[in-house]
Amino acid sequence: MDDLRTARRLSAAVLAVSNQLTVPEVLQTIVDTARELAAAEYAALGVPDDNGSFAQFLVSGVSADQQAAIGPLPRQHGFLAVMLREPEAQRLDDIRADPRFAWWPAAHPQLKAFLGVPVTSGDEILGALYLANKPGGFTDEDEELVRVLAAHAAIALTHARLYARNRELTIAEERARIAHDLHDAVAQRLFGLRLTAQAADLLIDRDPAAARARLGEVSTLAREAAEELHAAVLELRPARLEEDGLADTLCKQVRILDRASGPDGPRLVCLGGDIPDLPPAQQTVVLRVAQEALHNAIRHSGAATITVLLQGTTLEITDDGDGFDVGATIKAGRSLGLRSMRDRACSVRGHVTITSSPGGTRVRLEVPGAG
Numbered sequence: 001m002d003d004l005r006t007a008r009r010l011s012a013a014v015l016a017v018s019n020q021l022t023v024p025e026v027l028q029t030i031v032d033t034a035r036e037l038a039a040a041e042y043a044a045l046g047v048p049d050d051n052g053s054f055a056q057f058l059v060s061g062v063s064a065d066q067q068a069a070i071g072p073l074p075r076q077h078g079f080l081a082v083m084l085r086e087p088e089a090q091r092l093d094d095i096r097a098d099p100r101f102a103w104w105p106a107a108h109p110q111l112k113a114f115l116g117v118p119v120t121s122g123d124e125i126l127g128a129l130y131l132a133n134k135p136g137g138f139t140d141e142d143e144e145l146v147r148v149l150a151a152h153a154a155i156a157l158t159h160a161r162l163y164a165r166n167r168e169l170t171i172a173e174e175r176a177r178i179a180h181d182l183h184d185a186v187a188q189r190l191f192g193l194r195l196t197a198q199a200a201d202l203l204i205d206r207d208p209a210a211a212r213a214r215l216g217e218v219s220t221l222a223r224e225a226a227e228e229l230h231a232a233v234l235e236l237r238p239a240r241l242e243e244d245g246l247a248d249t250l251c252k253q254v255r256i257l258d259r260a261s262g263p264d265g266p267r268l269v270c271l272g273g274d275i276p277d278l279p280p281a282q283q284t285v286v287l288r289v290a291q292e293a294l295h296n297a298i299r300h301s302g303a304a305t306i307t308v309l310l311q312g313t314t315l316e317i318t319d320d321g322d323g324f325d326v327g328a329t330i331k332a333g334r335s336l337g338l339r340s341m342r343d344r345a346c347s348v349r350g351h352v353t354i355t356s357s358p359g360g361t362r363v364r365l366e367v368p369g370a371g
């Protein structure tokens with residue numbers, strides 16, 4: 001029966017990697033499974049950042065109140081750092097007796113028996129699984145089980161990294177396309193301006209009234225060219241949340257996309273209401289989810305109108321397009337954009353809901369406020 005239970009729990013953890021779960025959800029499943037199967041009191045999975053701390057640190061066996069008492073995410077020190085430098089598993093009867101042990105905060109649980117397994121992809125260490133406090137200590141079998149789970153954590157992290165890189169390439173390609181389109185538009189304006197100015201020069205002596213009319217056209221064409229150039233600069237300039245604020249930054253981007261979509265594209269409208277002073281992380285998530293949803297709607301919805309509403313801590317993007325089958329899209333594995341939005345929302349304890357049917361799609365993001 002124990003072998004059957006182990007097989008079932010391992011199967012559930014493996015399936016989590018291929019199912020449409022966010023990366024944090026997959027990693028949390030792996031951490032919980034590792035703690036259960038190894039009969040440990042505590043487990044954690046850390047993914048380092050480039051600043052000596054952790055981009056993600058998921059725990060199992062520690063309550064929310066305990067986590068709050070422990071404090072912020074740990075730094076890379078002691079055995080947390082050892083596991084990020086050395087590609088070998090570490091198994092100890094008492095972690096406190098090892099000279100590489102450093103310290104832990106006052107509210108941190110007291111650990112004794114310890115098992116650490118690196119999460120690797122090739123020669124690169126992506127993170128580490130940490131387990132502690134098994135009565136009688138950890139065994140070879142425990143280490144083998146945790147190695148299997150660490151391998152699947154590596155798959156989830158590698159997929160996330162590949163998606164991020166592909167998304168960056170897509171954004172770069174889209175920005176290049178917009179820049180090219182706007183450049184062509186400006187070039188056409190300037191060509192028309194030059195021809196009109198030449199016509200005015202020819203008419204100035206024999207038909208002053210017609211020349212004045214042509215000069216009026218020159219003024220209009222120059223203004224339109226300046227507007228196109230301004231749009232190009234805004235579109236290619238990174239969003240400035242800190243300087244402009246969330247509402248202004250979002251609406252500016254909507255106006256830019258509306259201009260870039262051209263007469264044959266959808267009309268984009270930005271609405272706003274009372275916007276609370278959201279923390280920077282929440283503001284960034286709202287902006288990125290909006291960009292992802294707008295990108296999808298412009299390219300795929302066939303909509304005549306796309307509306308962006310930012311009200312309180314809720315963002316809604318709706319269109320009147322063809323709609324799509326959300327479930328079928330996810331099942332077919334064509335849901336990278338949807339998964340990206342869910343990942344971003346999950347990173348700030350937010351929630352994304354997507355509803356769609358013939359006649360339109362709605363993306364709704366809710367994030368916690370500053371309180």
